Amino acid sequence: MALPLLKNSLRFLCVVRLCGRNQARILQPQRRRAREGNAEKNFPLFFRLLSSFLPQVLRYPRSIHEPLFQKSRMLNLERRTKILELLDKHGQVAVVELSKRFKTSEVTIRNDLKDLHAHGLVRRAHGGAVKVATVSMDPSLKVKAELHADEKRRIGAAAAALINDGDSIILDSGTTTQQIARQIKNKKDLKVITNGLNIAMELFGAKEIQLIFLGGVIRQNSLSAVGHFAEDILAQLAADKLFLAVDACDVEFGLSTPNVEESQVNQAMARIAKETILVADSSKFGKRSLSRIAPLSDIDIIITDKNLPTDTQTELRSRELKLVLV
Numbered sequence: 001m002a003l004p005l006l007k008n009s010l011r012f013l014c015v016v017r018l019c020g021r022n023q024a025r026i027l028q029p030q031r032r033r034a035r036e037g038n039a040e041k042n043f044p045l046f047f048r049l050l051s052s053f054l055p056q057v058l059r060y061p062r063s064i065h066e067p068l069f070q071k072s073r074m075l076n077l078e079r080r081t082k083i084l085e086l087l088d089k090h091g092q093v094a095v096v097e098l099s100k101r102f103k104t105s106e107v108t109i110r111n112d113l114k115d116l117h118a119h120g121l122v123r124r125a126h127g128g129a130v131k132v133a134t135v136s137m138d139p140s141l142k143v144k145a146e147l148h149a150d151e152k153r154r155i156g157a158a159a160a161a162l163i164n165d166g167d168s169i170i171l172d173s174g175t176t177t178q179q180i181a182r183q184i185k186n187k188k189d190l191k192v193i194t195n196g197l198n199i200a201m202e203l204f205g206a207k208e209i210q211l212i213f214l215g216g217v218i219r220q221n222s223l224s225a226v227g228h229f230a231e232d233i234l235a236q237l238a239a240d241k242l243f244l245a246v247d248a249c250d251v252e253f254g255l256s257t258p259n260v261e262e263s264q265v266n267q268a269m270a271r272i273a274k275e276t277i278l279v280a281d282s283s284k285f286g287k288r289s290l291s292r293i294a295p296l297s298d299i300d301i302i303i304t305d306k307n308l309p310t311d312t313q314t315e316l317r318s319r320e321l322k323l324v325l326v
Helices: 002-016 021-025 030-038 039-044 043-059 060-089 094-101 106-118 141-145 149-160 175-182 198-203 228-234 260-272 309-319
Strands: 093-095 122-125 127-131 134-135 167-172 190-194 209-213 238-246 248-250 254-257 273-279 287-289 292-293 301-304 322-325
Touching: 060 093, 060 094, 060 106, 060 122, 060 273, 106 122, 106 127, 106 134, 127 209, 141 175, 149 273, 149 301, 167 175, 175 238, 175 273, 175 301, 190 198, 190 254, 198 209, 198 254, 198 260, 209 254, 228 260, 238 260, 254 287, 260 292, 309 322
Parallel strands: 134 287, 167 190, 167 238, 190 209, 238 273, 273 301, 301 322
Antiparallel strands: 093 127, 122 127, 248 254, 248 287, 254 292
């Protein structure tokens, strides 16, 4: 029975081979054994055959199986594209439902979501994924001040409690940091560095506060000074704490804002501060904007409101970030 099996194997190899010369090498084992000398005569037949065709088989994947790999990649691409379409339509997807829809394993779906998450196209959630929200608009301070006003007041109070007499702090422009400014006017020997006109006007006249306003080009929407003038001044200063308000905060992407120049000034602020404290209401989380300011690993404390989703709270704490909910 062994001989018919070997003969069938040889026939199969002859059919598969694409190169005539290699085919001849497999079809003529007697001629090859004669050239290889007496030592091979003692080598078992099975292993001689294996050693003759194995190097050729190892060359097959590129020439024979590559179309199959390409087809597999296309199926993955099509499935992941449809997953994105479902997310765009429904806002969230579940692994179990996707597995049934596409008639594939849950492991495959999890790999799809993992890949999409790595490319910033989805945000992983328990049992599935949710759509990544983006912030492209840059509304005025007047509009921002009316949004989540109660939450911002509570966040401002919690942040102000972290400021001690004699501290040197940075307040970036924003309506949440303006709430901090309103609650520190009675602090003593306080040095406040800011690029926000709204912050400067809020603290103007406070006798125990030394106000340092950064120069630069004033942006109309945010009333903030940006550009290399502001960055150059920051490079000459140092601060104990930076209170940073942002437009978007994503666990993977970090903190971001719609304006590139604003993000560059924020980065310069973070470089000179001993401690960076994020002050943002819960509506800012799970979103990304155009220009990245910093990864979450650069943040020491996060102060937000109690409406922050539980899964986001868990994710932040798993990264050993100090989270304050008010």
